[in-house]
Amino acid sequence: MNDKLKGVLITTGVVASVAVGGAAIAGASGGGGEREDAGEDKAIAGDARGKAIAAALKHTGGGNATETEVGDEEGAYEVEVTRANGSQVDVHLNRNFEVTSQADDNDRGGEQDERGDD
Secondary structure, three states, X not given: OOHHHHHHHHHHHHHHHHHXXXXXXXXXXXXXXXXXXXXXXXXXXXXXHHHHHHHHHHHHOOOEEEEEEEXXXXXXXXXXXXXXXXXXXXXXXXXXXXXXXXEEEOOOOOEEEEEOOO
16 A cells, blocks of 8 residues: 555545544533533523523512523423522423422422422
């Protein structure tokens, strides 16, 4: 094999290895931003975000929406609300922006699931 062909093959192999390694690292780290696809968190966007936050804050009696998620395991939407006292509650909503349940931090440091039937 001549030296020029060996050089091209080695260079091609190195470039391919770097590309595969970079893709693996990016996939393992989640890209550093909001997670999407394959069961990972995806923030609510557009008009739905405003409606979900308004419904969650009404349900909790106020606070600040600190995170949102589309399609979580408990419903169509989830809004994490931090109350004035620092406690947090995850409010779960259906596709019509109706509260279906909430997961509330209790005094023992765990989560307590409460179904919202109001």
